[in-house]
Amino acid sequence: MFLQQLITGISIGGIYALLATGYSLIYSLLDFSNWAHGEFAMLGAYFAIVFANMVGLPFMLAALLGVCGGALISFLCEKLVYRHIRSTGAPNMFLMIGAMGLSTIFQQVANLVFTGQYRSFKFKLPVSTIEIAGAYLGVLDLISLVLTAVILVFLIYLINKTKFGLNVRAIACNANAARVLGVRVDRSIASVFLLAGSLAGVAGILYGMKYNVFPTMGNIGLKAFVASVVGGLGSVPGAIVGSLLLGVLETFVSGYISSSLRDFFSFALLIVLLLVKPSGLFGVDVQDKA
């Protein structure tokens, strides 16, 4: 039973990680929590549903367009809303309030366009499992885990080993200094929104395949945000570890204590960490962001 709960927890944490890294990346650059990030996942999933179920494109192509859709919405939010708020010199709190507004607007728009009805992909994998030492893992979970791991490894490589990553880290450290040194700050920020939006799109499509697509599915972003705070806001590796930790904690609480207390333990962990180690498990300071 222990192994089963562990596998389940990692599987849940994987989805959180795709979203939590997006939170962390944006926080590392702009010092605000993008509350609309969960909705990028929801919209990405709806894009894929439209292309797959209504337009009739092959599933893989529809999923790719869904990821692009999530990235596009994220990019447009930065271009049309956040950048304008930043240009006025308004405090970061305004960015967060703007994000909350966008989150609600996106949910309402999805409700109006698609209604609140659950949608599911016509493309379905058969209900089948792989047995590992007496524990069972669904085929879709396995695919989801492998895909998540590959994407996250690529993301860490991108941040640490490429010029794009160097620019992002430079802006995270000091945007003005980076600008003086020739880094195109706005362009890099827009690229990060594209990247975070596409990660959210992948998370939304995987979530939609595992369960369903519905207007409020972006609320899972709250858990991802908690995970990114636990791991250390602004740290991508921290967000990944925080997500896996939260997924496993939730599963163990549901399995060994009570599912009614699941959220109590998740948020208690958050409060305790904020009291004991406010910078999160990975303890990032300004220099180490991203």
Place this chain on the structure above:
Amino acid sequence: MKKALSLVLMIVLIVALAVPAASAADDTIKIGYIGDLSQSTALWGNAGKFGALEAIEEINAAGGVLDGKMLELVPMDGKGDSADSVNALRKLITDNGIVAEIGTNFSSCNIPMASVADELKVPIIGTAASNELVTIDEQGNLHPYSFRMCFLDAYIGTVVGTYATKDLGLMKGALFTINGDTNSEAVGQFIEEAYVANGGEFVAKEQCQAGDREFRAQLAKIKKANPDIIFVVMNDYAMNATFAKQAREMDIQCMLMGHDGWDSDQLAEEAQGALDGCQFVSRIGFAMPEANDFADKIVEKYGGTKETECLFGRDGVYWIADAITRAGSADPTAIRDALEATEVYEGLIGQLVMNAETHNPVMACEVFEFSTTEDGAHVKLPVKTVEAVVD
């Protein structure tokens, strides 16, 4: 001068808007409908609305009621929320002049709506609102203007628990409910009482939270207890389908059994065969060819999927039309009296044996079983009728 002109124009506008409404009010009898028309359970709310619209079209085509008066449905979105539903009811009565109302399918909405109906003296008919407090308040007093067309949580829970032991002989059970969900916890409690009273034993009891999609932590515990049957008391077809798929993925192969909350056409499709051989107990409805024909017609005309709520919407309209005819009047209090005087109502959801003292119907139940056809379609088929138990 300008002010005077504006005032005159405003008066003309108000009169112009009011006059057609007044003349329409003379010729038509308005029936309200409240349901979730836009949120996550809009599947049911809209199905009920479409069923009611179709029934009104049929009645009007046949000449209407009270020597040619036409019926008109005034739908309003209650969003599945108690505050929105109460506001919608007030608006329908005070602004739209409805004489009776159908909906919602949620006890959490109809319990506060019952007090408003009593206060404004307009009868309301809950569809699948199964909590006792929908028609009788906490002090045991009848809400005179609140009725329902479904069985109580206690009734369906007792039927499910008894059927599992006496008919299926599955004596080692697990119970899965939603923490804090009135219907889920109440039906679960009555299943438990009936199951234990008939010799069954519960080896596991687990809960999830509303909207959860991950049940594997709880399923791992249930698997360890090795039950013969798991009672899955959830109304959300997506949650039920996911539960079934995750159970099968974890090699839990026992019977999964549900209540009328499983009665959604989407469930079989979404479960992808994970529910094959599993059963649920619900109202007769779709065991009757005429109910299936009506629901097929609704799907063809309005879209969506085949939901029991369309039968509730249809039966609600016919019951009100019948009450208006018997009362010889469209006065809300006269309609209320006629509804209360109904002894037996034959509808597409089944035969309702009404109780004037509680406003609760009693009806026979049908057991449905899921299967996958040779051509790969996932279906539910009626397998047994459980006769009504009238006190």
